Amino acid sequence: MATTRILKIALDTPLDRYFDYRWTESPEMPSLPAPGQLALVPFGRRSIVGIVVAIEDSSDLPADKVKDVLAVRTQLPPLPPQWMALCGFAADYYQRPFGEVAVPALPKNLRALQSTSLDRALKKLAKTTVLHDPAPADAPVLNEAQRQAADTIADARGFAPLLLYGVTGSGKTEVYLQAAARVLQESAQQQAPAQILILVPEINLTPQLEQNVRQRFPGVAIATLHSGLAEGERMTNWLMAHLGQARIILGTRLAITASLPHLKLIIVDEEHDPSYKQQEGLRYSARDLAVWRAHQLAIPIVLGSATPSFETWQHAQSGRYRRLELRERAVKDAVLPKVKLIDMERDKPSAGLTSNLISALKLRLERGEQSLLFLNRRGYAPVIACDACGWVSSCSRCTAFMVLHKPDQRLRCHHCGLEQRIPRACPTCGNIDLQPLGRGTQRVEEGLQQIFPDARIMRIDADSTRRKGTAQAAFESVHRGEVDILIGTQMVAKGHDFRHLTLVGVLNPDTALFSQDYRASERLFAQLMQVSGRAGRAARKEGGNPSEVLIQTRYPQHPLYAAVMGHDYERFADVLLQERQQAGLPPFIYQALLRAEARELQIAIEFLQQAATCMEHPGIIMNDPIPMTMTRIANVERAQLLVESHSRPALQAFLKSWMAELRVMKTRVKWSLEVDPVEI
Numbered sequence: 001m002a003t004t005r006i007l008k009i010a011l012d013t014p015l016d017r018y019f020d021y022r023w024t025e026s027p028e029m030p031s032l033p034a035p036g037q038l039a040l041v042p043f044g045r046r047s048i049v050g051i052v053v054a055i056e057d058s059s060d061l062p063a064d065k066v067k068d069v070l071a072v073r074t075q076l077p078p079l080p081p082q083w084m085a086l087c088g089f090a091a092d093y094y095q096r097p098f099g100e101v102a103v104p105a106l107p108k109n110l111r112a113l114q115s116t117s118l119d120r121a122l123k124k125l126a127k128t129t130v131l132h133d134p135a136p137a138d139a140p141v142l143n144e145a146q147r148q149a150a151d152t153i154a155d156a157r158g159f160a161p162l163l164l165y166g167v168t169g170s171g172k173t174e175v176y177l178q179a180a181a182r183v184l185q186e187s188a189q190q191q192a193p194a195q196i197l198i199l200v201p202e203i204n205l206t207p208q209l210e211q212n213v214r215q216r217f218p219g220v221a222i223a224t225l226h227s228g229l230a231e232g233e234r235m236t237n238w239l240m241a242h243l244g245q246a247r248i249i250l251g252t253r254l255a256i257t258a259s260l261p262h263l264k265l266i267i268v269d270e271e272h273d274p275s276y277k278q279q280e281g282l283r284y285s286a287r288d289l290a291v292w293r294a295h296q297l298a299i300p301i302v303l304g305s306a307t308p309s310f311e312t313w314q315h316a317q318s319g320r321y322r323r324l325e326l327r328e329r330a331v332k333d334a335v336l337p338k339v340k341l342i343d344m345e346r347d348k349p350s351a352g353l354t355s356n357l358i359s360a361l362k363l364r365l366e367r368g369e370q371s372l373l374f375l376n377r378r379g380y381a382p383v384i385a386c387d388a389c390g391w392v393s394s395c396s397r398c399t400a401f402m403v404l405h406k407p408d409q410r411l412r413c414h415h416c417g418l419e420q421r422i423p424r425a426c427p428t429c430g431n432i433d434l435q436p437l438g439r440g441t442q443r444v445e446e447g448l449q450q451i452f453p454d455a456r457i458m459r460i461d462a463d464s465t466r467r468k469g470t471a472q473a474a475f476e477s478v479h480r481g482e483v484d485i486l487i488g489t490q491m492v493a494k495g496h497d498f499r500h501l502t503l504v505g506v507l508n509p510d511t512a513l514f515s516q517d518y519r520a521s522e523r524l525f526a527q528l529m530q531v532s533g534r535a536g537r538a539a540r541k542e543g544g545n546p547s548e549v550l551i552q553t554r555y556p557q558h559p560l561y562a563a564v565m566g567h568d569y570e571r572f573a574d575v576l577l578q579e580r581q582q583a584g585l586p587p588f589i590y591q592a593l594l595r596a597e598a599r600e601l602q603i604a605i606e607f608l609q610q611a612a613t614c615m616e617h618p619g620i621i622m623n624d625p626i627p628m629t630m631t632r633i634a635n636v637e638r639a640q641l642l643v644e645s646h647s648r649p650a651l652q653a654f655l656k657s658w659m660a661e662l663r664v665m666k667t668r669v670k671w672s673l674e675v676d677p678v679e680i
């Protein structure tokens, strides 16, 4: 008689359990499946791919309720136990079913009903000869601080969380590369394969880093993983990592769930960056998962930043993380820029630019140097309004304004995507003189063109770089010196090593000073330090002028700006951390946020009230349900309930039973839980 087994399979469903399927030995499925293998199974009326988690002799279900497995992808080596454990941890920690975390973490083509593209990719990879010559190409000589940092990383054994705290331009990348070189070389000597995972926050930073890494390690297979890859490429790269062929894996946050059987070192560049936090679906922190992964595998992890997140800084202060410091810029004679404030009450801006900033731009144009203007608001104007009756362009579906986009003559809601033509006249009173209020990058660009008609001006934001490849092309032309004035959103503020830039102008940063979100000032400070750090990265010429950062503000007395002027992250962090401790805010308390969405706000609030009182909660602070700041998006009303605890285990234990309770609660409200929320 043919052998049969029951496979426990994890599927991408909201049901928090595994599903039983029968495997029967047959010519199509000759070998016994193993945990970590992918299997195609019938589910309802569909077929879907799941992950085998266990193999048992029998099922608790009656035999006629157990369906047969349709296929097992035995051509693919099983997902290793460490990968299963990572997804298991993420599922537990973020309070989701295992299948809902693990299955979507795989590339889409792996989950396809047909295995043709998998087979093709595997065949192609089997044919490529994989070089593992770790010898690096020529590298610059590290300065003393860099060398100490690189040695500490490469010498670290076991779980070693290291904060690489280095000012902007201090050459953190070079430290990563040379530490990586040593890890690869030692592994080659010991004939034990090593993989290194490097995470970067922004997809636009991957080409530059990828190029550096490829040049440095001509004999090593490198794979990138980010959302900009086509599905086929994504699967091939993922397979290169999973099969152990790729030795350096470079990616954005989603790369943290790659299968890396020989992982020996993790590097998280710009670890403070908000984009490590996934803000929809499974709201995970790639940085936190990276630390867990390093701990699980007992390997070193490097968290690099000039402005570490307060969580990380706190760990470094308390000694849990070891701090490595780079206090100077790496390029000889490159110095941090001089930061100055321009009081907008005294120097009133026209077209958004103060006369001081215009003069500074003019000077750079005369000297043939580049300038960067940073304004974190895309579009032409955030709203248009009627002076006669007070009408403003609100989105009919959201608690938000419709933003004016001038190049395509549209009003667009940045939250729900609603688009309209610009009305010719006021919809309420017929006034034809509608005025744009405030300014975004497009409007600043327009103003600049009028002031400097001969300057080569380039705007880089989400609108100007929508088509694939345009962002990279734009950055390359900046690097080649084909741009005089660059204007952009946070896209241009991070990480880029612009060599010709000697002036940074910051427009309109004040709004974040008075935000209700206590993290807004941490983010603003980091952003200003980062964008300032784009200036003055090349050696200053003999007798030349230092590069400058000019911040236009109405609040020149604000202590946050004083800290930016002093490049004083440490004092800023220590003061704010003290405030947070006194106020009982993270990282001194642990939080989770239950969100509810409904057609009517009252229904969402009532659900949250019910959730708040549905069980005992000793050791847990249960706050009142409140409408979210952005209450309505796409005609859905949103409310939230914050729960807190001084103990992470207590919060985790509570959440687990709470979720079990909520899952069986009858409600038409759509709800979701976020652990360690960053925007409240």
Ligand code: ADP
Pocket (backbone or CB within 6 Å): 140, 141, 142, 143, 146, 166, 167, 168, 169, 170, 171, 172, 173, 174, 330, 331, 332, 497, 537
């Ligand atoms: P960070 O990431 O710390 O802001 P980067 O890694 O971008 O800084 O390095 C800044 C610049 O310094 C880069 O152009 C890099 O090539 C250069 N650099 C780094 N290390 C050295 C070194 N030891 N000698 C000379 N130049 C260096």
Ligand code: ZN
Pocket (backbone or CB within 6 Å): 386, 387, 388, 389, 390, 391, 426, 427, 428, 429, 430, 431
């Ligand atoms: Zn009107």
Ligand code: ZN
Pocket (backbone or CB within 6 Å): 395, 396, 397, 398, 400, 413, 414, 415, 416, 417, 418, 633, 634
């Ligand atoms: Zn909208």
